[in-house]
Amino acid sequence: MKEFKYVITDPVGIHARPAGELAKEAKKYKSAITFVKGEKSAKATSLMKLMGMGIVQGDEVTVRIEGEDEDTCAAAIEKFVKEHF
Numbered sequence: 001m002k003e004f005k006y007v008i009t010d011p012v013g014i015h016a017r018p019a020g021e022l023a024k025e026a027k028k029y030k031s032a033i034t035f036v037k038g039e040k041s042a043k044a045t046s047l048m049k050l051m052g053m054g055i056v057q058g059d060e061v062t063v064r065i066e067g068e069d070e071d072t073c074a075a076a077i078e079k080f081v082k083e084h085f
Contacts, residue, residue, distance in 0.1 A: 001066040002074035010085050013056035016047075018084040023047045025080050031067025033077055044077070 008014065014022075014035075026033045026044035033044035037059055042049035044063075055061060063081060065074040 002070045003064045004078050005062050006081050007060045008085050011057050019050050029069050029073040031065050031070045031073040034064045036062040
């Protein structure tokens with residue numbers, strides 16, 4: 001399992017357009033990608049659950065990647081998150 005933490009810098013947090021792009025990116029990999037904030041968690045491929053977490057600017061999220069291509073996936077998803085959130 002790979003994991004990284006990230007503090008959201010986007011002024012509107014995780015919202016529809018970039019969350020949709022994230023879901024599309026996540027579906028390219030076999031690994032499970034989970035966003036965690038406090039007690040809440042959501043798969044990156046689940047747009048509505050991800051947006052329902054209410055992640056706003058300044059929130060710290062933990063991103064967990066687990067699966068057979070986790071090394072490649074973790075690097076790509078971390079890059080995506082830093083560029084879009």
